[in-house]
Amino acid sequence: MALCVSGMLAVMPANGEETKTAQISLAPPEVTQTKLDNGLEIIVIPDRRAPVVTHMIWYKAGSADEPTGKSGIAHFLEHLMFKGTKTVPAGEFSKKVAEIGGQENAFTSVDYTAYYQKIAPEALEMAMGYEADRMHNLILSDEVIEPEKKVILEERRSRIDSEPRSILQETVEATLFKHHPYGTPIIGWQNEMLGLSKDDAIAFYNKFYSPNNAVLVVAGDVEPSEVIALAQKTYGKVEKRVEDIVRQRVVEPEPVTSRIINYEDPRVTKPSFSRMYLVPSYIGAAAKEAESLELLAAILGGSSTSRLYKSLVLEKEISTSAGAWYQGGSYDMTKFGFYGSPRGDEKIEDVELAVDEVINQLLKDGITQTELDNARNNLLKSAIFDRDSQTNMARLYGTVLSIGGDLDDINLWPERLAAVTIEEVNAVAKKYLRKNRSVTAFLRPQS
């Protein structure tokens, strides 16, 4: 998960205050939203600049919805969705997409699994037909399961075992989320991946892959009414396979200890520091808390004019990089992070001290109005840049809707951001940036 709910829309003056730059207003995109009788939600985002359309289907199920002991099954199923159905042989869909120069891929996160094709508009019906087919007709055989399991094990070796940073990260997340399934890696624990079976994949598929647990997002050179008609013709034929699902995962208990993780690896040449705090997401946060955390991250470490960069990189000159981030787009509690790496022979412990100094300073004195205005403007302006990419737009809507948000979460985001006050940002900092909510991690060369 790496999406914030930043995105888009009307960029408006911050609280009507004067700023040095001209304010731009950008009409909200004309998004059409509807729902088929079988419960499939549909979003259409027209963008007629190029004869290209992005077709995405999002299932509201990710690795955090896996049964205990079956870690990796959401992602394994995503791979197996390319293995053919009752009516379509394996590889046919991909061949059809490739034949017209289309792009395709699929991805799995903790909260959702999505499949997409980027194609010429004439091919939209074809893609919808195949995608609707594999929503309910998947068949799996042992012949396809075994090689594909080797593929995901190889993927784990590439992504995790070959990257010291990822090895550490996996432990950090498992520690930050000591009870909630966000602590389980999306790819799965290797010992459990080895045991994943055809039946496990089919069970997950039958439990979650159903039109009433999915969102269709189509962005590009299309007419909304035509998209809806095509959706009716294709996805409309798929019957509801499950009753409506209300996600109810275990709740991460309030953290009470600060935790430190050290990892030494012979492949590491330069140490680095990171820390994560447990914080609420846009979906779970009290009013304006998520927006305040978003602004706090920008002020602390979102760019080369942020406090951390200025202090550690430019003034103290002890770091080559330093920053902060907030991952607001998830269904349950989420992460607020810091990072920094030492410059030259500087010590990693000093980097941590300097980060703490910046945090403590902010906790003590709070932020300034100028910082708040700049952070807000930056977030809003980068939202305008997102409008340039239909794929980014489709991903934004898909993410928000599949984690349980609605169009207002996107449409009203600029207003909500504009309404955040200095006091509210200071308040979330005090409430959440407490060490006993955090996991601190040090990656070091082998001593």
Add this chain to the structure above:
Amino acid sequence: MILFHKFKSMLASSMLVFAIFIVNVSNVWAIDIQEVVTPSGIKAWLVEDYTVPLISVSMEFTGGSTQDPAGLEGVTSIMGAMMDEGAGDLDTAALKAELEERGIELGFSADRDNVSGGMKLIATEKERAFELLKMVLTAPKFEAASLERIRAGYISGAKRNTNDPDSILGKRIRETLFKDHPYGREQRGTLNSLEKITRDDIVSRHQALFARDNVYIGVVGAISKEELMVELERTLSDLPQQATLVEIPDIVPVYGMREHITFESPQTTVSLAMPGLKRNAPDFFAAHIMNHILGGGTFSSWLYEEIREKRGLVYGIGTNLVTLEHTAYLGGGFATKPDQAKDALELTLSEIKRMATDGPTQEELDAAKKFVFGTYAISNLDTSSKISNVLVGLQSSKLGIDYINKRAEFIDAVSLDVVKAMARRLLSDPPMVITIGPGEV
């Protein structure tokens, strides 16, 4: 964290470069390119579009890190990274603050053959944005503190590379293919060279490489031809007329050698290289289409099918036609569990051999031609910055403003015999194979 089904950038780590500009513009969609020439002769290509209030400006200055003086490897790369570190009357912090405040993304970076970059901005900021661009291009500060900071980052990177299997492999591939040609050198410098670079070296690189006779410009967005002419004239008028470039010879690599580097890691990475074809070769499309069938970026290439789909030996596998200014080759590779590396390599070599001897079927060729024909708009023309990059690439590759219309004919002309002949020509001799991992492959 999101896991993708397929490697997003195939071979990203083990390949030398990805400066592959796949110029296969589809003519199903005509984009209206206007040529702009300012009174003093500065040329740019423009696509006017007011749908989104953005402007994207792409620029490419011929002459990249191949121009690094011997012993100062990395100097051009550092120069590129320092372009937005203060300019004119603005120091680093002030320039970054203003760019951020106005929502202007501006920057440059060097690759082997050129320094490229530009800016992306909200149209209402265009006047000041072009002023800032002018300052960056003509009066960069190259402050001492910035140099030390960026140098420190590069040195960390160079140290990391000495212990990173993909970097070790990449270095060995470069040395093997290019020997003492500038392509064989470390683009981001060595521990030795990085220590030596001075501010004067950076300034001298800037003076040599930023001129009016070696720049290609592409602009997309909410700006008219007339406005652009005025802005470009103003922005570039203070640059020297001529760049000072060292001539770089072409190089044809020698392939065929096998080598293993022992390195303790959970996977063995295998890298291959075979002869390729430069972008301006008349029969480029035959090679491009052949590569697509063998190991191109879809879920249906021969290598993907045989090695991933049927046997599950790898997560990512593919081949890539690497086209540089002075050379070209066909690269490929994958990573796998060490005890599977031998099998996966043998299968890969046997698919390459099958391509050289049997070639594809007519059906495979037809499908590949359709892909190559259709992929251009989908891959390259869906955002302003991609289009402005395309405008630059079309110019620097000397493909002509009408290339978009001609492209379909080039693809059409590729017959089964032509592809088979191309496969025989490029793939008949043993490829270079370099592997890195715990044990011999």
